[in-house]
Amino acid sequence: MGRKIVVALGGNAILSKDASAAAQQQALLATAKQLVKFVENGDQLIISHGNGPQVGNLLLQQAAGSTEENPAMPLDTAVAMTQGSIGYWMQNAMNQVLKEKGLKQTVATVVTQVEVSADDPAFKNPTKPIGPFMSKGEADLAKKENPDFTFIEDSGRGYRRVVPSPKPTGVVETQAVKTLVDAGIIPISVGGGGIPVVTNGDQLIGREAVIDKDFASEKLAELVDADALIILTAVPNIYVNFNQPNQKKLERVSVAELETYIEENQFAPGSMLPKVQAAIDFVKATGNQAVVTALDNIEGFVKNGSGTVISKKVSVRS
Numbered sequence: 509m510g511r512k513i514v515v516a517l518g519g520n521a522i523l524s525k526d527a528s529a530a531a532q533q534q535a536l537l538a539t540a541k542q543l544v545k546f547v548e549n550g551d552q553l554i555i556s557h558g559n560g561p562q563v564g565n566l567l568l569q570q571a572a573g574s575t576e577e578n579p580a581m582p583l584d585t586a587v588a589m590t591q592g593s594i595g596y597w598m599q600n601a602m603n604q605v606l607k608e609k610g611l612k613q614t615v616a617t618v619v620t621q622v623e624v625s626a627d628d629p630a631f632k633n634p635t636k637p638i639g640p641f642m643s644k645g646e647a648d649l650a651k652k653e654n655p656d657f658t659f660i661e662d663s664g665r666g667y668r669r670v671v672p673s674p675k676p677t678g679v680v681e682t683q684a685v686k687t688l689v690d691a692g693i694i695p696i697s698v699g700g701g702g703i704p705v706v707t708n709g710d711q712l713i714g715r716e717a718v719i720d721k722d723f724a725s726e727k728l729a730e731l732v733d734a735d736a737l738i739i740l741t742a743v744p745n746i747y748v749n750f751n752q753p754n755q756k757k758l759e760r761v762s763v764a765e766l767e768t769y770i771e772e773n774q775f776a777p778g779s780m781l782p783k784v785q786a787a788i789d790f791v792k793a794t795g796n797q798a799v800v801t802a803l804d805n806i807e808g809f810v811k812n813g814s815g816t817v818i819s820k821k822v823s824v825r826s
């Protein structure tokens with residue numbers, strides 16, 4: 509048996525500019541061609557992905573077409589809908605590439621509910637950007653039309669709606685994911701961070717929020733006893749002094765060293781910070797390694813271990 513790895517896909521794996529189904533399917537075909545390298549390496553994959561742009565776009569479509577008889581769906585249901593659509597595209601792309609490579613594995617999407625605490629303070633403080641970028645004028649107009657919504661300026665790139673993003677505390681379908689892995693099937697799970705649910709006796713009740721997919725992937729990786737958590741994004745490494753002349757890439761880094769960099773505010777909140785925090789949580793909980801690297805560096809990682817590898821301790825060569 510190969511290593512069991514949870515691979516979290518960043519935004520660039522699915523959507524760059526063109527939000528059409530055809531363009532996202534094309535992007536996922538390119539992503540599948542990268543992911544299959546893990547399968548060729550003998551690894552047992554569990555795939556997760558984000559949904560920020562897609563779920564925000566879906567809410568806008570829902571609102572635009574809603575009537576009393578055909579009402580817009582709430583956010584928890586919209587998250588489930590994006591798990592279905594992105595899962596379909598991913599399954600379809602992976603099946604094609606696995607067949608082309610003569611590999612026998614199949615792929616299945618698990619509509620996944622992720623437990624959150626009803627008391628999570630995030631419900632009162634929306635921080636997760638979803639949907640398209642807007643100008644200040646567009647955001648002001650959207651706020652006028654939807655006084656309950658919150659909009660923020662997102663890292664100099666424009667304005668976006670933000671929604672609550674509670675921390676995941678459990679994954680309801682963990683056993684289903686384990687069973688698929690044991691059967692040699694590649695699961696796609698906790699898509700879009702999972703559907704946020706709170707426990708009320710025997711009931712699970714959906715909540716309107718979007719969980720960060722890096723945190724949800726970390727929780728799933730812990731619960732399925734993964735050997736590694738691999739977070740794939742647009743950059744091959746985590747850097748200190750990112751985008752500055754003295755930028756330095758991190759290759760082998762300990763949890764303690766990363767924690768020092770967090771204190772120095774080296775990682776942008778809402779982009780690299782949650783990845784670093786998820787990686788640290790996984791290493792602390794399991795003693796296993798977490799990796800942050802680029803989707804197009806999978807070959808480099810598999811062959812030479814390139815990328816940022818986070819461990820409990822980094823051995824010093826004498």
Ligand SMILES: Nc1ncnc2c1ncn2[C@@H]1O[C@H](COP(=O)(O)OP(=O)(O)O)[C@@H](O)[C@H]1O
Nearest residue numbers: 518519741742743746747750774775776779780
């Ligand atoms: N210290 C840092 N090291 C590396 N990348 C950083 C750092 N700080 C911010 N970033 C940015 O964070 C991005 C990853 O976050 P984001 O694009 O939100 O993730 P995702 O790939 O999950 O969509 C990188 O592509 C990079 O532009």
Ligand SMILES: NC(=O)OP(=O)(O)O
Nearest residue numbers: 558559560700720721
């Ligand atoms: N749910 C989530 O974290 O999505 P993005 O990665 O697309 O922001």
